[in-house]
Amino acid sequence: MHPAWSVILFTTLIGVAQGLFVAVYAIDIGARLDLIATPARAFFVTGAALAVAFSALGLLASFWHLGRPERAWRAAAMWRTSWLSREVIVLPAFTASVAAYCFALATDAVWTPSIGLLALVLCLALFVCTGMIYACLKFLQEWASPLTLVNYFLLGCASGFNLATLLASLLAPRFTEPLAVWAVGFTTVALGVRAAMLTRNARLRPRSTIQTAIGIRHPNVQQKAQGSMGGSFNTREFMHGRSRHFLRSVKWTFLVLAFPVPAALVWIGATTDASLVLGCAFVVQYAGLLAERWFFFAQANHPQNLYYQVIS
């Protein structure tokens, strides 16, 4: 597939928003149950506000993906069958509920935990929707796996907890280390899952071949013409047009930038209480996740490409 920057930004931005919200809400509930100390209100409010901001930026990026953004409201119609439609409903609902939660925190309302719980449910539903949009396309074999969902969840939490660690170092230093442990934990588990995805995808055997595509059982079938000389939507949308070498470079870039480097930076930043290092940790991990998402799209091999191997 041709990686679209709109979707790369969209999925990474809402991932940060979701992870950050989960971190803030977890501490809020822990404090309310007297399991942990209560940090300054500024930590909660800023955290929830940042989650809303990232979520809104993601929403903005998603509009960029559409050919007809002015009709985006129509996308809520087919929630019975389409995971994309479900996401279109859940994302604004999640953003709105986190905004309400932020307001409740700021005003110390009694309904704060309830609206937070609603936001948490929507947050988890959003992870499922985002993952299923890709995992439900069965003939995109690289995506059609539960690992896709788990990967979205873990990477969202890893980057969100990473940002929460930075926030804690600025506003609630007592929580820097516990949050850092969670951020490193999510990052480590996410690396395992991503490695499992890479291993699985490397072993995949395409179910469709040129023989099944045109229905001619002969081991030697070669395309000579694809019906157009200057390319088409089919050659632009479904092919990344990069070399194998480039793809491999991106893979190693994200394997380094999204996992070990930010994990090390988070650990160093938390133990030395250096907010600047924690800031770097988040920026590096986010850059790594952009590469990860680029690779996620580029690696998916659409069966329609079988019909578009040769221009003339």
Next chain:
Amino acid sequence: MTQLALVIDLNVCVGCHACVTSCKEWNTSGVAGFLTDENPYGKDPTGTFFNRVQTYEVGAFPDTETVHFPKSCLHCEDPPCVPVCPTGASYKRKEDGIVLVDYDKCIGCKYCAWACPYGVRELDEKQQVMKKCTLCVDRIYDTAIPEAQRKPACVTACPTNARLYGDVHDEHSEVSIAIRERGGYALMPEWGTAPANHYLPKRRSTCAVADDQVARVDTARVTDAAVPGTLAALIAEAQAAAGAGR
């Protein structure tokens, strides 16, 4: 229930692209608006097409066959592109099984194109909506044109009659008989999309002829030559002698 479809005979398709041009001509002039062409006379011309003819070579030289392969929407009976559409712009008509896009509802998210394994949906670069073969739905029911022409534009244009059109759910239709009796098959059956369009295989015309069907082996000249004293044997002997003496 009716399921209109095309059956394409690869055995007679000559790859002339008449179906491509007539499709483009009809559908770019219709009520649904033009099919965008970008840079048509430039270096990299591109545009929106419902139908394309591709060419494949099967086998290794000199034992090769050229296969011209027209490809358009297959109007799947279980179309994977329809349930994924978030707006309901993509739909399959109950009355005749045609898969259509409502251009007024489409938001151009391209998700349906991702969900189609055949690559037959194309985003129109100008209108930014998804377009695909309509089976000339604005033509096949038009009572203002002569009944013989109420067929998809590609079907009427084909000079070799490689494109058959009809209801594949009607067992007596021309298309059903062709699929049944001439080895009609569907593309990428592994995904369970049940395409309504079928293809008839390319067949090499061969004729099994044995040697004894070309030259008779049981004439008197051949059988009697083996019996000494017969005229045929004497002639054979004389011919052999003449051959040896020369």
